[in-house]
Amino acid sequence: MHFIFEQNQYISYTLAANTASSTPRELGFTFPAEWAPHRATWLTFPHNDASWQGDKLAKMRPQYLAFIKAISEGENVGIIANDEALKQFIIGELTKTGVDLAKIEFIVKPTNDAWCRDHGPSFVVNPKTGEKMIVDWGHNAWGGKYPPYDDDNRTPRAVAEYLNLPVVNPGIIMEGGSVEFNGAGSLLTSKSCLLNPNRNPHLNQGQIEQILCDYYGIEQVLWVEDGIVGDDTDGHIDDTTRFVNEDTIVACVETDRNDENFAVLNTNLQMLKEMRLLNGKQPNIIELPMPKAVIIDDFRTPGSYANFLICNAGVIVPVFNNPHDQIAIDILEKAFNGRKIIPLLATEIIWGQGSFHCLSQQEPLV
Template sequence: MTAPMAGDWRMPPEWAPHARTWMAFPTKGYTLGDTPAEAEAARRTWASVANAVARFEPVSMVVAPADADLARGLLDPAVELHQTDLDDAWMRDMGPSFVLSADGSRLGAVDWVFNGWGAQSWASWEYDAQIGRYVAGLAGAEVVTSPIVNEGGGFHVDGEGTVLLTETVQLDPGRNPGATKASIEAEFARSLGVDTFVWLPRGLTRDYDEFGTRGHVDIVATFPSPGVVLVHSQEDPDHPDHAVSRSLIDSLRGVVEAGGRTLEIVEIPAPATLFDDDGPVDYSYVNHLVVNGGVVACTFDDAHDDRALDVLRQVYPSREVVGVDAREIFARGGGIHCITQQQPALP
């Protein structure tokens, strides 16, 4: 579906050159867990992702003042720390979505309204709702204020005018009551410079549980290059996402993107692990971060890790693919893409 004319801002694709990656350090609440051991596991895993990204490009970590010394002890010395109050650590969602002016000369930062993934009962967002503007200021970006509730994990762009999104996120009554596809499309066109919308009906099964996002697309599908969509494929019929992923893949068949190409669908297998103590997992290799010269990918100590990393090498042939064990992140509701946010480089 094509929306109104795109605005003056454009969001580059993730594979475009980055100035840096932004993250936030776990500070409290469910992300740290209930025991010192769980807190330590969360902090070490976030730090492992930051240190992997720092091999390829600068990393800036936002950290609550009380956690600065802990963070410094776990992070590569090259990682910059910026101290301010935080509720949580999901930079993709609470942070800004960076954009460039149409001529590429100015950096902008879309500051979505953040309300804890649709005002979820367990979430707090007093401080996190301010992180978009805070990070924009540190980056020297012009703030592009958006009136809609949205998170960076709820969409993917190809940089040429196409956006992937899900009906259960942007149209969620807990986020944007009364919103229509037309109203969301108009705002995305204005703030992200997109004009072709690929609406998926839903996300993965686990994402609708208590600590889920209600359908973020960044564990379902992404664009690794123009005209290509990489899609999560659950091959085992014993997992409820077997039917879900087949339906999502079918919905993408024949879709024409902004450049006039019919999307080429590349399937990436779900991990062989099907369940944990809380039910069917939503482990996903789709939830990776593209960085300068590389890809930082989720692994799960799983029989399908090597297969999936090979698929990533095929769709990103000029980049080094590095895996980081993401099980501790997924246990808390997301993956590597969810805790990072890329800042594009100015030409």
């Protein structure tokens, strides 16, 4: 499948006129848990050295292609390509990798960076009607750190046009990697990111919570404190704390008291233990070790086993040729109780300061 989105196209997709003042939650929409069936997973194909400098872009590409292949074993993969030449290059690379091209969809439009979790579409669904809608959050490249970002900010509407879906714009900055869902009304996030003045300085915590509830269709916002060393997003939740089912959380922990991540992950863990879900119960907490520090060219990357992607084919887990890889795989196999664990090397990808979850955004099947 193929779709070209011209930069000068501004087709407005909105809710029906008689419901335009209603929020997605009022209309019965909600953000499904990641383990719900997917129609596709969306990626923005990396093409410049914004995140992988020098020869690192070429070095990470085989790991990125292996990621696409793994997802495509169970669902379609939507790829946003910067231009037609890049699309043709991708087709050639996927063919050499053995990917079934019938599972690949393309949108050709200008892009800035590869982190589709943060700039891509957020899909909400109405379980009663089977309708699907895109929430178009604003994107400012993690507090304005990496301009330009205007092409990436246009991505949700390009996907909405391609899929012929309605789109709603809450009017605030939000990133998909900063929120985590259990599919039963609860959302996890971090204070260091969503309360950072480089995102929405005009909003307080209560106002942010209300907007999250209104546009993600959830009932409860739960907060941890901060993120890990090397994470340039100001503490995205998907590097530290993830739901594996409605009432179970895997929480990253660091056992070395001298490690830079020890204190913050211990603080997050204590906060998690104080939380109660909507049913009044304390969530089950499974401790997930951090890898031993993943250092590349004297830079400590935000290597984390929590940056996994749950897709139809299984759970794609980043591994780093690290002494703790197998420990993490074993823990996640038990946590996901029968869902296939797919460990993939992210030793080159992680230089970009993110991994498989950061690179992707799932589109639910309805």
